[in-house]
Amino acid sequence: MALRGNWMYENNGGTCVAIAGADYCVIAADTRLSVGYSIYTRDYSKICKLADKCVMASSGFQGDLKALQKNLAAKHLIYQHQHNKQMSCPAMAQLLSNTLYYKRFFPYYTFNILGGLDSDEKGCVFTYDAVGSYERVGYSAHGTGAGLIIPVLDNQLKSPSPLLLPAKDAVTPLSEMEAVDLVKDVFASATERDIYTGDKVEILVINASGIRQELMELRKD
Amino acid sequence: MSIFEYNGSAVVAMVGKNCFAIASDRRLGVNLQTIATDFQRIFKIHDKLYIGLSGLATDVQTLYQRLVFRHKLYQLREERDMKPQTFASLVSAVLYEKRFGPYLCMPVIAGLGEDDVPFICTMDCIGAKELAKDFVVSGTASESLYGACESMYKPNMVTYYFEALGLTHGKTMEQGANCIGVQKENQYKLLEEPEELFETISQALLSSVDRDCLSGWGGHVLLVTPTEVQERTLKSRMD
Numbered sequence: 001m002a003l004r005g006n007w008m009y010e011n012n013g014g015t016c017v018a019i020a021g022a023d024y025c026v027i028a029a030d031t032r033l034s035v036g037y038s039i040y041t042r043d044y045s046k047i048c049k050l051a052d053k054c055v056m057a058s059s060g061f062q063g064d065l066k067a068l069q070k071n072l073a074a075k076h077l078i079y080q081h082q083h084n085k086q087m088s089c090p091a092m093a094q095l096l097s098n099t100l101y102y103k104r105f106f107p108y109y110t111f112n113i114l115g116g117l118d119s120d121e122k123g124c125v126f127t128y129d130a131v132g133s134y135e136r137v138g139y140s141a142h143g144t145g146a147g148l149i150i151p152v153l154d155n156q157l158k159s160p161s162p163l164l165l166p167a168k169d170a171v172t173p174l175s176e177m178e179a180v181d182l183v184k185d186v187f188a189s190a191t192e193r194d195i196y197t198g199d200k201v202e203i204l205v206i207n208a209s210g211i212r213q214e215l216m217e218l219r220k221d
Numbered sequence: 222m223s224i225f226e227y228n229g230s231a232v233v234a235m236v237g238k239n240c241f242a243i244a245s246d247r248r249l250g251v252n253l254q255t256i257a258t259d260f261q262r263i264f265k266i267h268d269k270l271y272i273g274l275s276g277l278a279t280d281v282q283t284l285y286q287r288l289v290f291r292h293k294l295y296q297l298r299e300e301r302d303m304k305p306q307t308f309a310s311l312v313s314a315v316l317y318e319k320r321f322g323p324y325l326c327m328p329v330i331a332g333l334g335e336d337d338v339p340f341i342c343t344m345d346c347i348g349a350k351e352l353a354k355d356f357v358v359s360g361t362a363s364e365s366l367y368g369a370c371e372s373m374y375k376p377n378m379v380t381y382y383f384e385a386l387g388l389t390h391g392k393t394m395e396q397g398a399n400c401i402g403v404q405k406e407n408q409y410k411l412l413e414e415p416e417e418l419f420e421t422i423s424q425a426l427l428s429s430v431d432r433d434c435l436s437g438w439g440g441h442v443l444l445v446t447p448t449e450v451q452e453r454t455l456k457s458r459m460d
Binding site: 145147148149150151152154155185188189190192193 | 296340364365366367368371373424425427428429431432
């Protein structure tokens, strides 16, 4: 997206990836915050935990992301007060879509991926565009390194690609360890070729026992 | 849409152990309409030198004709084939001659040089050479190709090497290399055998063009070793 001369938005770079498994979900995002050819910080988290089993990662304009996270957290709190329970991942997915479309004519410049476990404890990944169009998929990537990563995920995940017709919505048969290894590999490759991706990658694994976080070092150039 | 995206193309070349592979897609389009599904983008200069040209199709054909003409003259004068490095310099010079009205092509050159050492390089449309030791890509699908090749190139060889050294599962190439104290450049000494290279380049090409609407409709892979040339057509998503 060409943002030169557009004072309302800024592209802070970065890449985020999510993979849904049979009983787990892996979400990862790099930790570099950049603008133009400079780096603001090497240690910025693009991932936000929205609910017990629901995590969101985004790339794009991080200012809008912070506002979006605050907005969703507030709405989630109200939901908890009214319903006495946490929001499920599919419910949060719909909420995010509506929140994004609410600002259809002055959008949040964020490309989001929502990951977590659905009500049957199966992994789910929802992928969004900037104005709220969403779809449940088996895996997704957004950001400056997404074009480099998605073909590899298509090839390696052995689960129906979103490109197949009729649309099949299935999770990958890979084990949790294999999925995490794959995510590390794709980030290492994306870091080589994308200037906005690097420093560290934050990997969150959501499964029945909770959320586990891992930080892996990437090239810093 | 940029003029480089008018016809759509994808070309990739990879280096293996005493061999190289060069592959391209087969689609020829005019903006979003597909005109042909058997368009040739990889051309032979001599037995051990191939050039793949991506970009505007008319320039692909004209440039190929000019280069083959120059090479034939060279053969007549020197009574031998051109070395790949020399040919790369020739292509670079031919492209720079048209600095202010360029051929809208990005060539990928692959050949076996002296002692059958594989050589690959790519250039931009005005002749800036980029020599690489592992792989080169070009075309509308280049971003996807960079990602796919970076991940797939030699992952098997490196894994076997690490397993042989008793390193634990779950290391990336970078971490593994750092563990065993190998400089990234040294990793390239472990090169892929021809069959493995064919598999790698085919998978990389197919996954990349599947994500690019302007390239695809099958693939064309040439695997060149000192003794033979294997040419294979790949069937992929036909869209």
